[in-house]
Amino acid sequence: MKNKILPNIAFFDSSQGGLTVWENVLKRFPKLNTQYLGDNARCPYGNKSKETITRYASEAALFLANRNATLLVIACGTASSVAAKELQHLFKLPIIGIVDGFCKFVAQILTEKSRTVAVLGTRFTIRSNRFNEELTNHGIEKVWTRACPLLVPLVEEGISQGPIADAACDMYLWDIPEDTKIVMLACTHYPRLTKPIAESIERRLGKTVIYKTIDGDWILKIGTRDTSDPIYLVETSLPIVNYVNQYISENKLEDKLYHGEKRVLCTDSPEQFESIARFFTSIPLPKVEAVEIQT
DSSP: OGGGSOOEEEEEESSSTTHHHHHHHHHHOTTBOEEEEEOGGGOOOTTSOHHHHHHHHHHHHHHHHTTTEEEEEEOOHHHHHHHHHHHHHHOSSOEEOSHHHHHHHHHHHOSOTTSEEEEEEOHHHHHHTHHHHHHHHTTOOEEEEEEOTTHHHHHHTTOOSSHHHHHHHHHHHTTOOTTEEEEEEOSTTGGGGHHHHHHHHHHHHOEEEEEEETTEEEEEEOOSSEEEEEEEEEETHHHHHHHHHHHHHHTTOHHHHBSOOEEEEESSOHHHHHHHHTTTOOSOOOOOEEOOOOO
16 A cells, blocks of 8 residues: 555544645645545544543554655644654654644744733643643743634534524633733634634624734734734644645655645545535545544
8 A cells, every 4th residue: 555655744633624734735835745534433532532532643643654654744633732742752754743833833923922822622632731831831921721612513514604603602702811812723623713713702802803824814803992902813734834844845855745646535434524524625625535544
């Protein structure tokens, strides 16, 4: 199997959410060889134990390593929070999660370190405390976290705006601190909910909300009370794109990795996977392949 697949950069998530990261990397490097694995048979990870999440992530990493991956991107907030460091010790394959680089990036753009950084994630991501630890290590003084377990199933049902999404966001964000400057979307599903998240923040704080993307800054909502002190929504793709660029350049891998081969894999029901995947990426998918991860 390994010899039939070109050297590639591999992406792994519990389902389709990590396609938001995959898409942004391919926007920057359209000829990059990639494979994406969504473990939808065992999704969601956010309500599993640490031991189970680590086992699932280890099995995925081994599977992708055996398919000629040269770098593995854990495009899952939960698996990154829980298992990335352990996998980095277990495998010779370079592995990057979304937590470390994401927190470093936020620290670089937060000029007032006394302002609050809000982190939205799954139950286990928040419970792991990884974001708090990393942000504190980067000199950020105040971190407010909120587990948002209803947001993943909403996105996977195709609900990204409207009264249900608005109500869910209001329930989670009703007490977001007044001095919040950056909101970290620590789950790869959440970029599909930027509009209701921004509107909920504006209803609570009355401030303009701006979304930072690889294509630049986008104003999502104009503040009704204050337009001089905007709040920034930031998602995980920006630091991953920067890391991939650095990895390819430093290792001189352009000739090896730029052949345009794309593979998308899932662990259950390719048809259902593909129907949900359209909510996460505008890039046309290759035929989704069903695979079995050996346990």
